[in-house]
Amino acid sequence: MGKIVCLQALSPEQESLIQKTAPGYEIIQGKAKEIDPAIVRQAEILLGWSKLLEEPALHAESPLRWVQVRSAGIDMLPLERLEQKSVLLTNASGVHAIPITEMIFGFLLSHTRYLHTAGKQQLQQIWKKPANNTLGELHGQTMLIVGVGEIGSETARIAKAFGMRVTGIRRSGRNLPYVDHMYTMDGLQQAVADADIVVNILPATDETLHIFDEKLFAAFKPGMFFVNVGRGQTVNTDALVQSLENGQVAFAGLDVFEEEPLPAGHPLWAMENVLITPHIAGDTERYDGRVFDIFLENLKAYAAGHELPRNRVDYKIKY
The missing domain is CATH 3.40.50.720 (NAD(P)-binding Rossmann-like Domain)
Structure with missing residues (x-):
């Protein structure tokens, strides 16, 4: 038996x-x-x-x-x-498609709709509105999904419900529903330059190690958003910190890191334009x-x- x-x-x-x-x-x-x-x-x-x-x-x-x-x-x-x-x-x-998709939009809405800041102000009993006409919207923005598999397909579907334009990266380059344009990995640098929001869902492989490096972050449209729910090893953390400091990346929602837990005292902890979660995006x-x-x-x-x-x-x- x-x-x-x-x-x-x-x-x-x-x-x-x-x-x-x-x-x-x-x-x-x-x-x-x-x-x-x-x-x-x-x-x-x-x-x-x-x-x-x-x-x-x-x-x-x-x-x-x-x-x-x-x-x-x-x-x-x-x-x-x-x-x-x-x-x-x-x-x-x-298994993770629904919870991770919800986490992605949670990250984005927490920033565009002032929720991240308001939550911290609430603990201090501070009633303070953002500056006039500074609240953002997802509607009309271009989201690039890097690594369009099961999770990316669900993310694309929800992005369309928000009225977003969706581009994607996948090895085959074959298009999928809800994705307006699909690139192969060779088109990554071109794709990030055209996006307002980049969502990384790449697995950790020899090919993807530190694929988000200083050169790729430099190709980002200034002021764009970056969400990482893939693997921490795909991102050069020092390059990400530099891009956050110089404004190339205006906001980052990060669930995964090269080193986990993220070490105490790491610069990312203190950044106002970063939202950190402890590798829980897929939990449900x-x-x-x-x-x-x-x-x-x-x-x-x-x-x-x-x-x-x-x-x-x-x-x-x-x-």
Whole structure:
């Protein structure tokens, strides 16, 4: 009997669905630090991943064949070892589309509609309006989404509801609904120069490391907004700080950083034109349910001996 080790708690209904979908499997649930490594060593399928499980899961004699991770990013996994063992890897792409999209617009509205400043003033019981005619709008602005996947597609849809023009960057350059113009990565510098708002949703790969560097920030239209909900490693933090200081970037909403937590005393903490959140953009009370839906769809295919239909990771491009 094969074993499915689940690192997230399952409801009785979810456990029953797994049993019906893959009746020949034993289901073991628990947190990574609590599960017996000997059990992990026998797992054929893992729902979730933890570095604590790496050695038993990837032991030469383990039967591991498929890992469904609970994150969209897979840069923290031992990809070379997984590939060498021919383990199927699927991620949670799509789970984050709604919460991260809402976070993106939360960042932007907090700045354009004075909410960030008003919230701080409220704690000091200060009634102070902004200068006349200084409140901004999203309507009519051009938003560039860098890395248009599941999240970017949902962001584009909502941007259109705000009456925005939307451009995008994706590897293939293939257009998508709600995107007025799609560039390939080669067009990134041209695209940022035409945008009022740049939203970074890029994953961390060798190609994207520090792609937002001093040269790219210099190509920004002066006074534009920058939102990072992708990966911290895609941005050269020193270059971002410089762009915020010289006004090239008027406002930044940042959920991810090169070093997390952001170190105490870092210049970004004290900047009035920066809003920082502690890497929570993808969090939602509905997270586990959405991950399970992806897992169950893939499990149906796996049990039937078919290709996994959702979110199969390509080890060559690392997403």
